[in-house]
Each structure stands twice: as C-alpha cells, then as structure tokens.
Amino acid sequence: MSKTARIPNLGGACAFVLHRPHPTVQTITRQLSAIGLRVTDCWPELPPAVLSADFVFFDVDLGFDEQFPWRPGEAPMPLIALVGSEAPGRIEWALFSHKADAHLMKPVGNSGVYSSLLIARQSFEERKRLAAEIAALEARVAERQTIVRAVAALTRDGEHERGYAQLRSLAMGWQISVEEAARRVVAMADGKDSDEQSRRA
Amino acid sequence: MKRRVEIGILFSRSGNYRLVSEACRTGALTAIADINADPEGRVEFVPVERDPGGNADRYAAGCAEILRDSSARHIVGCVTSWSRKEAIPMLERDGGTLWYACPYEGFEANDHVVYMHACPNQQLVPLFAHVVPRFGVNGFLLGSNYIWGWETNRVARDLIADAGGEVRGERYLPLGETDVSRLIEEIRATRPDFVLNNLIGLSSYAFLKAYAELGREDAHFLPQRCPVVSCNLTECELPAIGEAGRGHLSAGPYFHDPAADGAGKHMPASSFEASAYASVRVLADILAGDPDMRWSELPSAFAGRTFATPFGATTIDPQTQHATLPVVIGEIDGMGFRTISRQEAVAPDPYLSRYDRARVFAQPRLRVVP
Numbered sequence: 278m279s280k281t282a283r284i285p286n287l288g289g290a291c292a293f294v295l296h297r298p299h300p301t302v303q304t305i306t307r308q309l310s311a312i313g314l315r316v317t318d319c320w321p322e323l324p325p326a327v328l329s330a331d332f333v334f335f336d337v338d339l340g341f342d343e344q345f346p347w348r349p350g351e352a353p354m355p356l357i358a359l360v361g362s363e364a365p366g367r368i369e370w371a372l373f374s375h376k377a378d379a380h381l382m383k384p385v386g387n388s389g390v391y392s393s394l395l396i397a398r399q400s401f402e403e404r405k406r407l408a409a410e411i412a413a414l415e416a417r418v419a420e421r422q423t424i425v426r427a428v429a430a431l432t433r434d435g436e437h438e439r440g441y442a443q444l445r446s447l448a449m450g451w452q453i454s455v456e457e458a459a460r461r462v463v464a465m466a467d468g469k470d471s472d473e474q475s476r477r478a
Numbered sequence: 479m480k481r482r483v484e485i486g487i488l489f490s491r492s493g494n495y496r497l498v499s500e501a502c503r504t505g506a507l508t509a510i511a512d513i514n515a516d517p518e519g520r521v522e523f524v525p526v527e528r529d530p531g532g533n534a535d536r537y538a539a540g541c542a543e544i545l546r547d548s549s550a551r552h553i554v555g556c557v558t559s560w561s562r563k564e565a566i567p568m569l570e571r572d573g574g575t576l577w578y579a580c581p582y583e584g585f586e587a588n589d590h591v592v593y594m595h596a597c598p599n600q601q602l603v604p605l606f607a608h609v610v611p612r613f614g615v616n617g618f619l620l621g622s623n624y625i626w627g628w629e630t631n632r633v634a635r636d637l638i639a640d641a642g643g644e645v646r647g648e649r650y651l652p653l654g655e656t657d658v659s660r661l662i663e664e665i666r667a668t669r670p671d672f673v674l675n676n677l678i679g680l681s682s683y684a685f686l687k688a689y690a691e692l693g694r695e696d697a698h699f700l701p702q703r704c705p706v707v708s709c710n711l712t713e714c715e716l717p718a719i720g721e722a723g724r725g726h727l728s729a730g731p732y733f734h735d736p737a738a739d740g741a742g743k744h745m746p747a748s749s750f751e752a753s754a755y756a757s758v759r760v761l762a763d764i765l766a767g768d769p770d771m772r773w774s775e776l777p778s779a780f781a782g783r784t785f786a787t788p789f790g791a792t793t794i795d796p797q798t799q800h801a802t803l804p805v806v807i808g809e810i811d812g813m814g815f816r817t818i819s820r821q822e823a824v825a826p827d828p829y830l831s832r833y834d835r836a837r838v839f840a841q842p843r844l845r846v847v848p
Contacts, residue, residue: 283636288831311587311798313831387570387588391829 287394288313290331295323295344296359297336301385305334305359308390330354332394334381337371338362349374355397359383378404420456427459430466480522481769485510485761486544486574487525488555488565493532494654494679498750499557501714502579505746505754506554513762520766523758526550530561537561538568545572551772552577552765554757558678559583559625566590575773577757579750581710581730583629584828590773593800594760595753596731598633599827601709604805605729606637607838608819609707614671615643620661620685621676623650630676630709633830640835646670651677656684662692669698675708682711683718690722701725712748716813723810731789731803733815746788756787756801760794790822800826 292309296302297320306316317326320336322344327333331354335344338361342349358377360368371377379397381389424444432440448458489503490496510523526548528540537556544550545568553569554577556562562578569576569590576591584597617638621627631648638645646668649661658681665673677685689706693699702725711728732749739745746752764771764779771779777796784791793802805824808815827833 283639284632286831286833287829288833307589307797308587312829313827387566387590388586391585 284395285398289315291315291317291329292332292334292394293323293327293330294318295333295335295340296320297339301359301383304385304387305381305390308385308388312391312394314394328353332357332397334359335371335375335377336361337367337377337380338383340370342374345375350376352376355379355394355401357381357393357397359385376404417454417456420459423463424456424459426466427462430462480519482524483521483765483769484526484548484550485523485758486541486548486550486553486555487527488530488537488540488544488553489557490532491529494681495557496532496679497714497718498580498679498710498712499532501712501748501750502554502557502754505579505751505756506758508746508751509755509758509762513758519762521762521769523762534558534560534564538564541565541568541574541576542572545569545574551575552761554579554754554761556580559629562591563625569773573773575776577754577761579753579757581749583626583633584830585629587798587800587828589777589799591799592757592760592776592794593798593826593828594757595749595801596709596729596803596805597800597826597828598630598709599830599833600731600803600805600824601729602630602633603637603830603833603838604821604824605707605709605727605807606634606641608729608807609672609705609727610641610643610839613703613705615641616646616671617643618646618665618668618670618673619648619676620673621648621650622653622678622681624653626678626710627676631674634674637838641839643671651681653681654679655681658685658688661685662688665689665699666692666696670704672704673706675706675711678710682708683715686719686726687722701727711810712750713814714748714750716810719810724812726810727807727818728810728815729805729807731806733806733808733817735817736814752788756785756789756792759787760785760792793823795826798826798828800828802826 292314294302294305294316302318309316323346333354334357337358355378356375358371358380360380361383378400379393381393427444428437428440431443444458444462445455448455451458487506489499510525513519514522526544528543530536530540541553544553551573552575556565556576556578557580559582565576566588574590577594578591579594581596581601615638619631619634621631627650635645647664675682675685686706689699698704706726708728712730713734716723730749732752734745734747746755763785780794780796784793789803802823802825805821807818809818
C-alpha cells in the first residue's frame with residue numbers, strides 16, 4: 278500500500294488569536310480547545326511568546342502590519358486570516374502581504390476551525406519546502422560560473438570534457454556536490470595564481 | 479405540578495439499519511415513560527416523532543419539521559453520521575440540540591449536538607490495543623461506503639501503522655449491498671490477523687454469515703485465530719446474525735447483563751438503547767432546573783454535574799459535549815456478549831489529541847539493536 282500523508286495530531290499545539298474582544302474569539306477558542314489546542318487571545322499586539330506558537334489566527338478587518346513581530350510574509354508559523362468584510366484591499370493585505378495560509382469567514386460558525394488548521398499547516402509546510410528547494414536550486418545556478426572556471430582550470434590541451442570528468446570524479450572522491458568541488462578547485466587555482474604572482478613580484 | 483415539555487424523536491422505523499434505529503427509539507421512549515411515571519419528576523415529556531424511513535435525505539426535513547411545528551428544542555435521533563451531518567444545519571438555524579445515541583467516527587464537536595455514545599478513543603483505540611497483542615497486527619478493513627466506514631478505517635490505518643503492521647486490504651460496499659463474495663475471496667487470499675467490520679445493517683449480516691462459512695473451510699478464519707472486530711455491533715443485531723457471530727468481538731460502552739435485571743426492573747438490551755435512554759434521562763435532569771434551557775446554556779449545565787444513567791455515573795465534557803463512558807470489550811456468545819475487559823470512566827477525546835501510540839501499543843514499534 279502506498280504511504281499517504283497522515284492527519285497530524287494537534288493535541289497540545291498552541292494557537293494565538295489576534296482579534297479584539299468579541300464573540301468570534303469565544304467561538305474560535307471553544308473549537309480550538311475541543312480539538313485539544315492551548316489558546317491565547319490578544320489585541321492589539323502579539324506578545325513575544327507568539328514566536329513559539331504553532332498557529333496564529335489574525336483579524337483582517339482591523340489588522341495592521343505593526344501588530345506582528347515579523348516582516349509581512351515572513352511569519353514562522355501557519356497563519357489563518359479571519360475575514361469579515363470582503364473588501365479587496367483587506368484580502369490583498371491578508372493574502373498577498375501576510376501570505377495567510379488559510380482563512381475563516383466571520384461570523385465563525387460551529388465548525389470550520391479544524392479544517393482551517395489542517396489546510397494552513399499543509400500549505401505552510403508546502404510553501405516552506407518549496408522555498409527551501411528554490412533556494413537550493415538558486416544556489417546551484419549561481420555556481421554555474423564557478424563550474425566553468427573549475428573546468429577551465431582542470432582542462433589540459435583544450436579537452437574540456439576530460440576537465441569536467443575530472444571535476445566530477447573529484448566531487449565523488451571528496452563526497453561533496455559538483456558545485457562545492459568546483460569552489461575548491463577554483464580556490465586552489467586562485468591560490469596557485471596568487472603564489473605565482475607573489476613569486477614574480 | 480409537572481411541566482409538559484415536547485421532545486423530538488427522529489429515528490427510522492424501516493430501512494437497512496432498522497434494528498439499530500428501533501433499539502435507539504425503544505431506549506428513548508422507555509426513558510420518557512419512566513420519567514413521566516415518576517411522581518417526583520419535574521417534567522413530563524411529550525414525544526414529537528418523525529420517521530425518515532431510512533432515507534438520509536429525509537433527516538434534515540424531519541428535524542426542521544419538529545423544530546417548526548412543535549416547541550421541542552431537543553431531539554433524540556439519527557443513527558448514521560451521514561444523517562447527523564444532514565440534521566446539523568437545521569439545528570444551527572433553529573436553535574435546536576441533537577442528542578446523538580450512536581458510536582461515531584469522532585473529529586466533530588458541534589455545540590448543537592450532545593454525543594452520548596462512544597467516539598474513537600472509547601471504542602476503536604482500546605479495541606485495537608486489545609486485539610493486536612492477542613491476534614496480530616495485520617488487519618483487513620471493511621466499511622459501508624459513507625463517512626463512518628471511511629473515517630473509522632482512516633484512524634485504523636494509522637493505528638495499524640503505529641503498531642508496526644500492514645493493512646492487508648480496505649474495501650467498501652454500497653449501503654444495503656449483500657453480495658460479499660469478492661470480499662471473502664480477498665480476505666482468504668490476504669490472510670489478515672483480524673478483520674475490522676464497519677459494514678452496517680444488511681451488508682454486515684451477510685458478511686458475518688459468509689465469513690463463518692470461510693472459517694469452516696479454513697481454520698485460519700475461525701474467531702479464535704482471526705476475529706471480526708467492530709465498534710458498533712450490539713445485542714440488537716444478533717438475531718439477524720445468528721450463530722455466525724459467535725466468538726467475534728465488539729467494543730462499546732455497555733453490554734446487557736441479564737444478571738442485572740432485577741424484579742420488575744429491566745436494563746436496556748443494548749448500548750444503543752442504553753445511550754438513547756441516558757440521553758432522555760440527562761435531558762430530564764437538566765430541564766428539571768430550567769425547562770426552557772437553550773443549546774447555548776448546555777455547557778454550563780454539564781459543568782461539574784454527574785447524571786445517573788444505565789452507563790453508571792455519567793459526566794458530559796462541557797467543552798466537547800461528549801459523554802465520559804465505560805469501555806467494554808465483549809465477545810459474542812449466543813444472543814449476548816461475554817465481557818472480556820472493562821475500563822471505567824474513559825474521558826472522551828474526539829480529536830484523538832491525547833492519543834499516544836507508545837501507551838496504546840506498549841510494544842515499541844522499532845527496537846534499538848545494541
């Protein structure tokens with residue numbers, strides 16, 4: 278049987294609800310407590326302890342950037358937007374600027390919180406995974422020039438293919454990536470150049 | 479002077495899970511009769527009944543009718559999770575409360591529902607904790623094709639994985655389907671250690687009969703080697719199953735003990751009957767204080783109180799509105815169950831947020847080799 282992702286156990290997780298005192302907060306708190314989360318509500322600011330939270334619910338109607346102890350879009354946990362007025366500017370703020378991972382419409386009903394937690398967690402993890410993958414790929418792309426220089430340094434008699442093959446076998450021997458090996462080769466070549474230059478000087 | 483209070487009754491009197499539904503209805507009506515006969519009681523219940531006829535689409539209408547045409551704000555009813563989910567929007571709209579007397583798959587805590595039967599930490603989890611060390615870890619999962627089977631089997635898959643086992647197969651039949659020959663062949667071929675049966679009604683009876691036949695052909699499939707285990711099988715369905723059920727296991731909050739029936743006193747015949755009885759009993763206790771109590775006041779009415787029900791001293795968690803219940807594992811013995819194990823007062827955990835695999839399956843899943 279294929280292994281599928283498992284519904285996470287949310288017992289003991291911690292959620293902050295950033296909303297002015299309102300029945301909405303009680304409705305959300307009741308559902309979160311029933312699911313087994315610890316809940317802290319706060320307004321107008323998120324306290325320092327929020328950095329250890331597993332989820333943050335935030336009000337879109339009256340929210341503003343300074344409430345968050347992180348730059349817009351860089352929350353270290355999944356965010357769930359509490360949308361009352363569907364004013365496009367507010368949705369833009371929640372979605373594009375703060376990158377909410379899920380949303381709940383106000384007034385919040387007797388259900389909806391559980392699926393918002395699961396959806397937010399899933400899309401947050403996916404976003405984090407993609408960001409890490411993109412960063413790794415960008416780093417590799419940025420090393421293209423280093424590879425070209427390393428191959429040039431290893432090439433004798435104009436045989437670039439043998440230079441590249443040698444780079445790959447060095448990488449294998451050192452048990453590191455081709456990019457990392459290229460950096461070492463370039464550093465060694467640069468060192469030799471500067472030695473020669475200093476001898477000439 | 480007793481106050482007359484209308485109370486909704488929403489159970490199907492026909493259809494393929496009729497036996498369960500009738501058991502619930504009997505429990506509710508018996509409790510109403512007992513409460514009305516009690517000279518000390520403060521309320522007299524007047525049942526307002528609708529019969530959805532086993533059709534899931536008629537529960538919402540039945541619920542809406544009760545709330546519209548009578549003063550009843552509390553309804554005892556629904557058997558399948560499908561029908562409960564159909565009724566909920568009506569309850570939310572008109573301010574009603576459903577007293578739900580059947581085991582269900584968990585992951586719900588609606589404040590318009592009081593959950594009076596077991597959720598997974600009170601049936602499936604302890605059932606697996608019992609079965610895995612005795613019979614083995616590889617299961618075959620069966621269900622009727624709707625939410626109870628899907629969700630219960632989803633939790634079962636996770637439990638089997640945690641115990642280090644393998645799901646040998648997972649199959650669903652349409653509600654009411656009685657052709658089980660393919661299931662039987664698949665079970666014969668995959669030789670699991672146990673079969674989790676979430677089929678309901680006629681499908682379940684047909685399966686158990688065919689499985690007994692399989693056991694006669696191949697001793698691996700006798701209940702002492704590879705039992706069929708359930709979280710919703712009770713005495714009320716045994717007449718439809720007959721001898722084919724003998725030796726198989728079920729978990730629930732209550733099994734009928736004939737020895738407990740005293741002179742003139744008859745204990746409920748199954749956990750469905752007991753749960754519906756308990757629902758009406760708790761409701762009477764609460765309404766004795768305030769006959770007009772609304773759904774939003776229930777959590778404070780449950781807080782700190784204990785109610786005398788057929789389950790014993792019962793509390794209801796104000797946060798989730800689920801009952802604290804005993805967990806009994808029973809083995810089918812003729813037309814009743816023999817108690818194999820019993821735990822008292824297991825608090826509800828509908829989202830399995832306190833589930834700890836190391837505690838449920840004491841055997842570690844992976845051993846460190848020194």
